[in-house]
Amino acid sequence: MAKHWHCFYPIAILLWAIMGFHGLAITVESDVQALQDLYRSLKSPRQLEFWKAEGGDPCAEAWIGVQCSGSSVVHIKLHRLRLMGNLGFKLSNLRSLKHLDVSSNYIEGTIPYILPPNVTYLNLSANKFSGSVPYVIENMKHLRHLNLSHNSLSGPLGDVFDGLLDLREMDLSFNNFTGDLPPSFRNLTSLKGLFLQNNQFTGSVIFLANLTLSDLNIEDNHFSGVLPEKFQNIPNLRIWGNHFDRATNSRPWRFPAGTPPRVQSTRSPPAANLSAFESHPAQIILHKDKKKSHATGIFLMVGGLAVLAACAALFIVIHRSRSQGVTLGNLGNSGDSMPSLHMSTAQDYTSMPAMHSAQSSPYSSSPMITPSRLPPIQTKTIRMSQKKSFTKNRMPIDAKIYTVAELQIATNSFSEEHLIGEGSLGSVYRAEFPDGTVLAVKNIRTVPLSIIEEQQFLDVIRNASRLRHPNIVTLLGYCTEYGQHLIVYEFIRKLSLHEALHCVTYKPLSWGLRLRIALGVARALNYTHSSVPPIAHSNLKASNVLLDEELMPRLSDCGLAVLRPLTSNKIKLKASEMAIADSGYIAPEHVQPGTESTKADIYAFGVLLLELLTGRMPFDNSRPKQEQSLASWASSRLHDTTSLRQMVDPSLSKAISSKSLSRYADIVSLCIQSEQEFRPPMSSIVESLMSLLQKPNAPTGGKEAEPFDKSNQSTSSRLFGSPTLSYYSV
DSSP states (O other), rough: OOOGGGHHHHHHHHHHHHHTTTGOOOHHHHHHHHHHHHHHTTTTTTTTTTTTTOOOOOOTTTTTTTEEETTTTEEEEEETTTOOOOOOOOOGTTTTOOEEOOOOOOEEOOOSOOTTTTSEEEEESSSSEEEEOOOOGGTTTTEEEEOOOSSSOOHHHHOOOOTTTTOEEEOOOSSSEEEEGGGGGGGOOOOOEEESSSSEEEEEEGGGOOOSSSSHHHHSEEEOOOOGGGGGSEEEEEOSSSSSSSSSSSSOOOOSSSSSOOOOOOOOOOOOOHHHTTTTTTGOOSSSSSSOOHHHHHHHHHHHHHHHHHHHHHHHHHHHHHHHHHHHHHHHSSSSSSHHHHHHHHHTTTTSSSSHHTTOTTTTTOOOOOOOGGGOHHHHHHHHHHHHHTTTOOOOSSSSEHHHHHHHHHHHTOOOOGGGEEOEEEEEEEEETTSSSSEEEEEOOOOOEEEEEHHHHHHHHHHHHHOOOTTTOOOOEEEGGOOEEEEEOOOOOOOOHHHHHHHHTTTOHHHHHHHHHHHHHHHHHHHHHHHHHHHOOOOOOOOGEEEEETSEEEETTTTGGGGGGBOOHHHHHHHHHHHHHHGGGGTTTOTTTOOOHHHHHHHOOOOOOOOHHHHOOOOOOOOGGGSSSSSHHHTTTTTHHHHHHSSSSGGGGTTTTTTHHHHHHHHHHHTOOOOOOGOOOOHHHHHHHHHHSSSOOOSSSSSOOOOOOOGGGGOOOGGGGGOOOGGGGG
C-alpha cells in the first residue's frame, strides 16, 4: 500500500504552499463580482473606500463596510453613507452573506428580486425603494430580521411569507402598502415583533391572532372587523387609527394594564437590531487593518490535514471497492428497489417540480439545503404517489417555464410604465428580457386554488400552448411560482381590430383588407374548433384580434376565458363591468363569456363580420334603443337590398359590389342564426370567405383600394404603437 502514497505528495506540497501564503488569501470570485456590480449600481461613490468596479480583493483590501470570514463575504454594512443608485442584480452571488444593511441612504428602484439566499439580517429601511416585497423573500429560509420601513413601497403584499419559519422581527412601517394581509402571515410562528403602522392596509387581522407576539404596531391603517381576543396578551400593542368593531367581540375587550400609548410617528427608522449577527462574533474576522491573524494559518493547517485524511480515506475506499467489484456489480443488476427509491426521493427534494428544472432560470436562486432539513423518506414517497395520480396520462406542456424573478425583472416589477392594460382576467405587461426579447405577460389574478383547480389551470395552458397557427398569438410560457399565475405571449407590435375600426385617429380599412382580416380570424377559429379536443375561444371580439406588422389578424387569448371562475372577486367585478360592452357578441342562448361553446364562437364571429361591414360597435348604448344591439338591428336588414346598402360603413359605400355585398350578408345571416343548430361549422365559413375573395366583382363606383395599400394605414404614430386591448380583454 505504501507505493500509493506518492500520489499525495503534490497535494501536500500544494497545501504547504497555501499555508505559506495565507496572508494573500483571495476573496471568492462570485463575491467579488457581486460587490463590483453593487459598486457600479450605486454609481461608484467615493464614500466606498477601496471599492472597485473592476478587479480588487474585498477581503484582503478591507473594502469599507465589508467583513469577511476566510475568503467569503459575510457582512455588508453601508448605513448612512448617502449612497444613490440601486442595488443591481448580482446580490445572489453572495452565498455566504449573513448580514446586509444599506439603511438610511438614497437608494431607489425596486428591491432586487435576486437577493442573498442565506442572509439572516436584511435592513433596507429609510431609502427610496418602490414596488412591493419581492417574491424571492419566501426562499430566504434563514432570515431572522427584515426591515423595509420608511420607503415608498406600495400595492398589496404577495403571499410570500410561508417559508420564513425563523423570522423574529419584521418592520414594514411607513410605506404605502394596501389590501388585506396575506394568509401566510399566520405561518410566522417565530415572529416576536411586527410593525405595520402608517400604511394603507385593509381588512381583517385574523391571520395575526395566533402569533406569539411581544410587539405589534398596526396603527394608522384601515383595518376593520373584530379584534382577536388573544391580542390582549401582547405586552406592547398599538392599534389606534383603524376601524375595529370591538362591540362585536364575544366578550368585552379588555386592554392590557395601562392603555398602550400611541407610537410617536417619526420619520426615522427604528434602531437596527444586530442581535442575529452579534450573537456569533467568533465567526467574523474584521478587516480593520490589512494584517492577517494567526487564526487564518491555523484554520488552513487544520483544513490541510483534513484534506490529507480525506484523501487517505478515499484511497482505502477505492481499494476496497476494487476487491468487492463483483459483489457491487451483482447488486446493481439485481432487482433491489433501493436505487430507484433514492432517485425518486432526490427528485422530490428539488426546489421546484421536475419539469421546472429542465428550464431553470439564470435569475433563480434556491436556498441552501442541508441534509438536516430533509424530511423523512416515507413522507416524500407518499407525496410522489399523489403527484403521479394527478399527472397520469397527461401530455407535457409545450411552453417554457418562467420564474417569478425573471418576469419581475423583465417588467421592472410589473411597474406602471410596463402596463399595457387591465382586463377581465387581470393585467398585462410589456416584458423586456436581457437578450433584447420583448414579450407580453398576462397576470391572471386568481383566488387561492386547490390542487384540482391548479391542475385545471395547467390543463388550459397545456391546450393553449399547443396551438400553432399564423393567425393565433402564440403562448410561449407560463409561471405558477408562489401562487402566481402568469402567462407569457409573443409580443405583437400593432393595434387591435377594435381600435382600427372605432378610433378616429386611424384611416378606414379598405374592404379588401377587412375581408382578409375576416378570413384570418375564421381560419384561426376553424383550427381551434378542429383540434382534439375542440377548443372554443369563448370570448371572441374585435379587441381580441391583433393586427401585426402587415395588418394581418392574430387571434389572442384562445381558450383562456374558462379561467374566469378562478379569478378573485375584484377581477370578477371588473369583468362584469366589461361584459356590458361585450354583450353584443353573446349568442341568444345566453352563453356567458367563459363557457366553452364553438357554436357561440360562430355567433360572435357573425357579429364581428357585421362590425367589419358597418363600422358600428356590437353594443352601443348611445344609439336609440332599437339600434343598440348591432346583431338584432341588422338581422332584419340583411336580405333587403336597400337597407343592406345603407348599413355599410360610409367609407366603403362605393367600394363593394352588390353581388359581393349580398354574398357577404348571406354568410353573416347564417352565423347569427338564433338557433345554434342552424349555424354552419367554421370550415364552411372559411370556404365561403375564400370564394368571396377569389372571385371579386367590380365595385359599383370608384376603385377599391388594394388590401395592403399603405394608403390605408394612418401616418399617425399610434399605428405603430404598443399592443392594445386585445392582450388583456379576456
